[in-house]
Amino acid sequence: MVETCVVVGAGVAAFGFVNTIREAGYQGRVVLVGAESVLPYERPPLSKQYLTGRKDEDALLFQPVSFYEERNIELRLGTPVEEIDLQRRVVRSADGNELSFDMLVLATGATPNRLPVPGAELAGIFTLRSLEDARALRAALAAAERVVVVGGGFIGCEVAASARTLGKQVALVETLPVLLGRALGVEIGSAITRVHERQGVALYLGRRVVGIEGRERAERVVLDDGTTLPCDLVVVGIGVRPVLPAVVGDLRFDDGVVVDATCATNVDGVWAAGDVARWWHPRIERFLRVEHYDNALAQGAAVAKAVAGQPEPYDAVPSFWSDQYDLTIQQYGYPVEWDEVVVRGDLDEPAFTAFYLKDGRVYGAVIVRWPREMRPARRLVEQLAQVDRTLLADPSVDLRQLLA
Numbered sequence: 001m002v003e004t005c006v007v008v009g010a011g012v013a014a015f016g017f018v019n020t021i022r023e024a025g026y027q028g029r030v031v032l033v034g035a036e037s038v039l040p041y042e043r044p045p046l047s048k049q050y051l052t053g054r055k056d057e058d059a060l061l062f063q064p065v066s067f068y069e070e071r072n073i074e075l076r077l078g079t080p081v082e083e084i085d086l087q088r089r090v091v092r093s094a095d096g097n098e099l100s101f102d103m104l105v106l107a108t109g110a111t112p113n114r115l116p117v118p119g120a121e122l123a124g125i126f127t128l129r130s131l132e133d134a135r136a137l138r139a140a141l142a143a144a145e146r147v148v149v150v151g152g153g154f155i156g157c158e159v160a161a162s163a164r165t166l167g168k169q170v171a172l173v174e175t176l177p178v179l180l181g182r183a184l185g186v187e188i189g190s191a192i193t194r195v196h197e198r199q200g201v202a203l204y205l206g207r208r209v210v211g212i213e214g215r216e217r218a219e220r221v222v223l224d225d226g227t228t229l230p231c232d233l234v235v236v237g238i239g240v241r242p243v244l245p246a247v248v249g250d251l252r253f254d255d256g257v258v259v260d261a262t263c264a265t266n267v268d269g270v271w272a273a274g275d276v277a278r279w280w281h282p283r284i285e286r287f288l289r290v291e292h293y294d295n296a297l298a299q300g301a302a303v304a305k306a307v308a309g310q311p312e313p314y315d316a317v318p319s320f321w322s323d324q325y326d327l328t329i330q331q332y333g334y335p336v337e338w339d340e341v342v343v344r345g346d347l348d349e350p351a352f353t354a355f356y357l358k359d360g361r362v363y364g365a366v367i368v369r370w371p372r373e374m375r376p377a378r379r380l381v382e383q384l385a386q387v388d389r390t391l392l393a394d395p396s397v398d399l400r401q402l403l404a
């Protein structure tokens with residue numbers, strides 16, 4: 001009997017998986033079951049080039065359908081899985097069909113948080129995760145003048161930048177005193193905040209949305225200090241949470257599917273990859289869950305090797321980028337609390353590299369408009385290098401000299 005491997009979710013991590021599974025030598029049946037009715041596609045352009053009309057839908061697909069046919073990957077798209085029964089080893093789709101599996105890969109990603117305020121269900125309020133969300137937002141933006149973005153994380157900042165690029169009036173509301181404060185800290189977040197200010201985004205920092213008003217559609221966003229922001233549409237980017245269908249059986253889930261260093265869950269033959277997975281990182285010896293494109297692809301590929309019988313510890317350094325206006329913010333490193341940020345370059349321009357140090361070691365780096373520093377900065381993070389902070393702060397010192 002041929003073994004069956006079912007992949008639940010057909011997004012970025014699932015693509016990383018199918019792109020590797022046959023090359024890794026797996027000869028079993030592979031079935032990709034995805035809730036969306038489109039072939040796996042790149043999500044990052046949804047808030048950037050797709051929203052501003054510089055990229056169309058066809059350009060988002062990883063591969064055409066022939067790629068899957070050639071690899072003998074069965075596609076069941078537009079078919080959300082409702083229940084995974086780990087005891088009977090079957091997945092049941094919304095259409096009632098059951099599919100038995102020997103191996104199971106969980107690649108269901110994450111879903112946007114909703115604003116918990118009165119009026120949050122009005123028309124004209126958008127979140128952005130899927131191509132369908134992006135289609136709706138792109139169409140609404142075309143007809144809008146005044147946009148309110150709620151949330152100053154990466155999605156909120158990218159949507160604000162895209163809407164400004166399209167010439168819209170943009171107001172952005174964030175509870176922290178700076179943009180990107182959670183991911184990058186106050187110092188680097190301030191540098192990015194100044195970029196948005198200079199681009200004409202009206203910033204409401206340290207403010208909270210308490211309600212959205214309007215007769216049928218969102219017309220005004222109300223803040224905790226009584227400020228009212230008139231709007232034609234609202235985009236909410238206040239984080240995501242990992243999602244899974246109902247599970248029968250004992251699967252460890254704690255802010256994500258908990259997996260070991262090889263991405264295996266506590267259930268034999270069941271694996272997880274991408275935004276839904278919280279894995280044991282063997283290099284820094286703690287559990288991590290990240291929401292990064294590179295991780296989803298690479299972790300999907302690592303799971304493919306494991307399913308094909310060659311499990312290896314997955315110890316990639318997390319990496320992320322974000323495009324806002326003409327800036328690319330490149331980040332490497334571990335989401336751990338740092339004690340100190342060392343900056344070389346100019347935060348105001350901005351053109352700099354910032355290092356995040358913990359116990360004197362380099363745990364993270366952010367590079368803005370300094371591409372030649374990317375490789376050595378990444379190597380310093382990979383090595384968790386212990387470096388002289390004076391040398392690190394001196395832009396005339398070549399980073400390569402600081403590598404072990």
Ligand SMILES: Cc1cc2nc3c(=O)[nH]c(=O)nc-3n(C[C@H](O)[C@H](O)[C@H](O)COP(=O)(O)OP(=O)(O)OC[C@H]3O[C@@H](n4cnc5c(N)ncnc54)[C@H](O)[C@@H]3O)c2cc1C
Pocket residue numbers: 008009010011012013014033034035036043044045046047079080081082107108109110128129130155243244245273274275276290291292293294296319320321322323
């Ligand atoms: C707008 C946007 C911009 C981004 N920009 C960047 C960027 O610039 N840089 C970066 O590093 N990262 C970026 N990311 C993050 C990156 O895209 C994600 O980390 C990545 O998509 C995670 O891959 P995944 O496969 O885990 O989840 P996803 O790609 O979300 O795929 C999960 C799939 O599973 C499906 N699914 C869920 N539940 C079920 C079910 N019950 N049955 C069947 N299918 C199901 C979902 O519909 C979805 O298609 C961005 C994300 C978004 C949304």
